[in-house]
Amino acid sequence: MVKRLTDLESEVMDRVWSARGEVTVRDVRDLLERPLAYTTVMTVMDRLFRKGWLRRERVGRSYRYQPTLSRSAYTARLMSEVLSKTEDRGLALLHFVETMDAAEYETLRSAVQWHDSQRARGGDTSSLA
Amino acid sequence: MIAVLLAGYAVLVGFGLPHRLSEASWASRAPRLAISTWLAAATSVACAALLAAAVLIVPAHVLGDSLVLLVQGCGWSGHGLPALPWTVPRAVGIAAMIGMTLRLGYAAARVVGAQRRLRARHRRDVRPAGRFHPTLDVFVLDHAHPSAFCLPGRGGTVVLTAGALRTLPPAELAAVIAHERTHLDRRHHHLLTCAAVLDRAFPLVPVFGETHRELLRLVELAADDRATRNCAPQTVARAVLRLAAPPTTSALGMGSTAVRQRVQRLLTARTPLHRSAVVARALLVAALLLLPAAVLTLPALSDAAHHCD
Numbered sequence: 396m397v398k399r400l401t402d403l404e405s406e407v408m409d410r411v412w413s414a415r416g417e418v419t420v421r422d423v424r425d426l427l428e429r430p431l432a433y434t435t436v437m438t439v440m441d442r443l444f445r446k447g448w449l450r451r452e453r454v455g456r457s458y459r460y461q462p463t464l465s466r467s468a469y470t471a472r473l474m475s476e477v478l479s480k481t482e483d484r485g486l487a488l489l490h491f492v493e494t495m496d497a498a499e500y501e502t503l504r505s506a507v508q509w510h511d512s513q514r515a516r517g518g519d520t521s522s523l524a
Numbered sequence: 525m526i527a528v529l530l531a532g533y534a535v536l537v538g539f540g541l542p543h544r545l546s547e548a549s550w551a552s553r554a555p556r557l558a559i560s561t562w563l564a565a566a567t568s569v570a571c572a573a574l575l576a577a578a579v580l581i582v583p584a585h586v587l588g589d590s591l592v593l594l595v596q597g598c599g600w601s602g603h604g605l606p607a608l609p610w611t612v613p614r615a616v617g618i619a620a621m622i623g624m625t626l627r628l629g630y631a632a633a634r635v636v637g638a639q640r641r642l643r644a645r646h647r648r649d650v651r652p653a654g655r656f657h658p659t660l661d662v663f664v665l666d667h668a669h670p671s672a673f674c675l676p677g678r679g680g681t682v683v684l685t686a687g688a689l690r691t692l693p694p695a696e697l698a699a700v701i702a703h704e705r706t707h708l709d710r711r712h713h714h715l716l717t718c719a720a721v722l723d724r725a726f727p728l729v730p731v732f733g734e735t736h737r738e739l740l741r742l743v744e745l746a747a748d749d750r751a752t753r754n755c756a757p758q759t760v761a762r763a764v765l766r767l768a769a770p771p772t773t774s775a776l777g778m779g780s781t782a783v784r785q786r787v788q789r790l791l792t793a794r795t796p797l798h799r800s801a802v803v804a805r806a807l808l809v810a811a812l813l814l815l816p817a818a819v820l821t822l823p824a825l826s827d828a829a830h831h832c833d
Contacts, residue, residue: 405652412652467666470653474667474685477646486635486720487642489707489743491672491700495768495783503784507765510758510791 530576580617631725676713
């Protein structure tokens with residue numbers, strides 16, 4: 396299990412992902428909006444390496460970094476976590492709606508479609524695809 | 525005597541009311557009023573139970589006197605506090621008081637702690653993965669499954685997936701964002717936290733568990749209602765249905781009576797509660813909040829005047 400990020404680490408991860416390819420500490424420092432010391436960025440990226448977020452290889456006197464997980468792979472994992480958070484019961488986040496059971500969804504969809512067809516004469520044209 | 529009265533009241537409301545209230549059909553017609561009623565009932569039971577214990581420790585007329593004095597603005601004079609010998613009812617009262625306070629405190633610490641941890645984690649997880657959409661003022665996660673939620677608390681924000689942006693027509697997208705923003709603006713998470721704390725502290729008292737369950741349902745209805753101010757209810761209904769669509773690859777779905785009721789409620793024309801019905805429910809809320817304290821002040825009210833001389 397990959398460890399969690401702190402705020403600065405997540406900011407750096409964001410830049411590494413945006414760069415799409417290998418990056419050096421200097422590249423990332425230039426991409427960050429706020430001016431940070433080279434050593435600060437280096438420390439953060441070193442920590443990200445130790446936490447398993449980045450992998451690196453030595454090129455000359457410095458390291459070139461790459462994300463171990465693509466942004467979409469990370470997002471997929473985050474979403475599956477967020478979607479399965481049913482036991483947190485509205486404590487940390489409020490869902491618009493939970494995913495329904497397929498059979499129940501079909502029944503409800505036909506009910507809404509029937510309602511739409513009843514209203515179709517009223518000029519409301521947008522219906523469910 | 526008064527302790528028995530208060531305890532009886534707590535048992536009556538704590539065990540009897542949930543049954544009546546959760547079957548009430550007016551709740552989905554006036555979700556905000558129903559939220560107030562549930563919260564008032566839960567608060568009332570908790571206060572009555574605490575006061576019952578307090579009355580066992582300190583005689584009722586002393587407690588009542590000081591309540592009346594505080595209301596009259598005379599301040600706390602501390603006079604007339606008799607010596608309190610060690611008796612069995614007093615020991616019971618002290619034990620009950622300590623027990624209840626500890627349970628409440630422990631539950632509050634656990635719930636709030638868990639909540640803070642989860643929220644900080646979500647905020648951090650979402651930030652590197654998502655991008656901010658400046659015109660919609662929402663966070664967008666690059667994920668195909670259409671989904672929407674909000675992260676409450678400081679720096680609270682609405683989060684949508686790219687799938688939701690693709691799936692929802694503009695009117696429905698606006699409805700979803702309005703719904704989520706209502707949760708944030710009205711601080712629905714605070715209400716849910718209070719309910720969760722009481723539920724966790726006293727899981728065997730039905731009114732607390734039922735308040736928690738009902739509030740989870742009712743805040744969604746209240747947010748739906750707010751969203752229908754700027755669009756037709758059918759638009760909100762379609763948006764709910766679109767985001768509830770099960771993913772084709774997985775069979776994990778929720779038992780969704782609540783979603784069905786929510787959509788059906790939006791599709792059928794609703795008549796708002798009659799004014800007299802609203803007044804009656806509001807009076808019930810006031811009665812629930814005031815009754816425990818009123819029981820205590822009754823014996824004191826008659827001879828209160830001379831205390832201020």
